[in-house]
Amino acid sequence: MDQRLADLDRRRAERPPRGVTGPQPLLTVLVTSPRVAAGLLSRDAWTALESAAQVLTADPDDPVPAAVAASGIDVAAAPYESAAESARALVAAAAERSIVWISSPDADPGLTDAIAEELTRLEDPPQIEVLVGSWDVPGARLLDAVAVMDALRSPGGCPWDAEQTHESLAKYLLEEAHETVEAIETGDTEHVAEELGDVLLQVLFHARIAADEDPGYTIDDVASLLVDKLIRRHPHVFGDGDASTPDEVERSWERIKAAEKSDRDEDDLLAGIPASLSPLLIAEKVLTRADRRGIQVSYDEGADLGGRLLALVAQARAGGVSADAALRATLREVARPPVSG
Template sequence: MDRRITIGGLGPGIHIYNARHLDKQPSLSMQDYTIITGITDAGVAAEVKRWLARHLPDCHPVKVVQSAGIPDYQQIMEIPLSELESLDRFDDLTLVIIHYPTDNFVRANLRPLVEVMARLRGENGCPWDKKQSHQTLKPYLIEETYEVLEAIDKGDMHSLCEELGDLLLQIVFHAQIASEKDLFNIDDVIRTIVEKMVRRHPHVFGSTEVNSASEVLVNWEKIKQEEKAQKPDRQRSLLDSIPRQLPALLQAERVQSKVARVGFDWPDYRGALDKLREEMSELEQVLAGGSYDEQKSELGDLLFAAVNVARLNKIDAEDALRQTLDKFKRRFTYIEQKATKTNRDLALVPLEEMDRWWEEAKKLEES
């Protein structure tokens, strides 16, 4: 083996696997070079390809060395991974070389985190981690997502880095639970999203031409519909892919954006603004004498119309409401501080006085 590597011109720091023992390898090592030996026939090559496909896209280039180290017989060729089993010749000295470029950067390796999680869930692991399921982890996934959003809103890149790590942990956690049931593992998660991104960006990875971001979105939706057509039992509507668990304002924006991509939309925000006024009038009518269900329905229509106005003006309704909440909290905190400074129980302060303090807080912000 050392003789073959030297002939191949490869340096130290490589990983070598035997093709017949790949099932004992948890993953592909992210070293500069990985060599797989013993590819004696097309059947073994097919198994090697299937194993590598868990970690690499089909288009990833691999080097095949036939009759490795034998003068006058050695042949080296580079082919896409997808063609590995289609070679016309194999022998006892056929091997595959997988190269990871390290052009002035260090490749991040997810494997240590995967191994930590596997140990936490293992026989001698953490009782709490071992007890968790996909369902019990849902609140933590939501919490970590919102902590990422908070770090972004604050512009705190140090916190963002940390919070993204916490969010990544949740993804690895779910993948580990699934792998224990032989459903999928983290490599399947990564491979699936890589394939999806390549498939949905034919203007980058293929020959499709686009002239604007809007054309990209049209192509994206078209490709998604083609994907859905291959899985008719899973999705029957354009809107089925929008999770009901999304916050209501965000879900409304997603619904409106989805249908807009197929032409079901106002020409501009003015039509949506007229609709907002109409919904406001209808709400006033039912508030004056309608039932609770009617009032609730009309209020929902009003909120939906407001999101439409925001969307057509490229305003994130969820973010706008969150910004208003932050503003309200700041001003109310000012009122609390004024009451504390005067040694008064806030609940006993007249509304008129609290209104004055509110206006003070508003002027301080504006100044």
């Protein structure tokens, strides 16, 4: 927001209470989140709308103006070709009476700057406030991601996205997961955030493909299954479980998972571990499972290369180190070209 508009906004503290006639009318720019149900406005927002002499908006059919009109408050259309044009009209109207402008879903780009420019030209400008009527809740931008993915897969969207299948995308899911791990290990926070977005894209993509299938599922089904699983496997948080340490939580998770996958052979330490996983990670998971289940894994540390490798994985695990991550870090070091003197 333009600093001039922010300075003018500070005059709010000097105005009389709403509904009480003061020396100057008031121009209120009401901004809302397009990711929140249109009628869920703050008390201050409804008070401003009810006490205004006139409520204006560019398009009364937009969700928020439509919800306001449905409540019984008159909302007048004030379409405009340019932000400067609208600013002049709003400031002129506010010089005579209190006006509420309901911002469009795109927040009317350039309008607040244009209003600030118009107000600074006047010797005695009307009072101005920017009133936030609703805020994004945590995770609200995920709705945008779902909407964008839907547009890409819908008629008129991207032809490449439209022809993809679960099978054609499988390699990308694996690739993005590996790139995310690499970003984490390099410690680049911005890179991690970007790569996590790429992983999220794959989740959204697969769910959108499934939405067109019969039987299929949607992103809401995916989220619902995840929520159910998290609650079910965390009885110490959402139920009467008593796990209080990370080790106890892991053992509890293992027991609950085993009960859910009752068709698996409890003695098979490889059950459910993807064969495409790095062998070092598979070895680490097998040793971890054996430890949780109280199974003694028998192998000869010196008999063959496989036994020696497994012993190294066990040694790394005992030291709280991932053998897979340690090997990748070393590979990055040895693969760097020598620095010339």
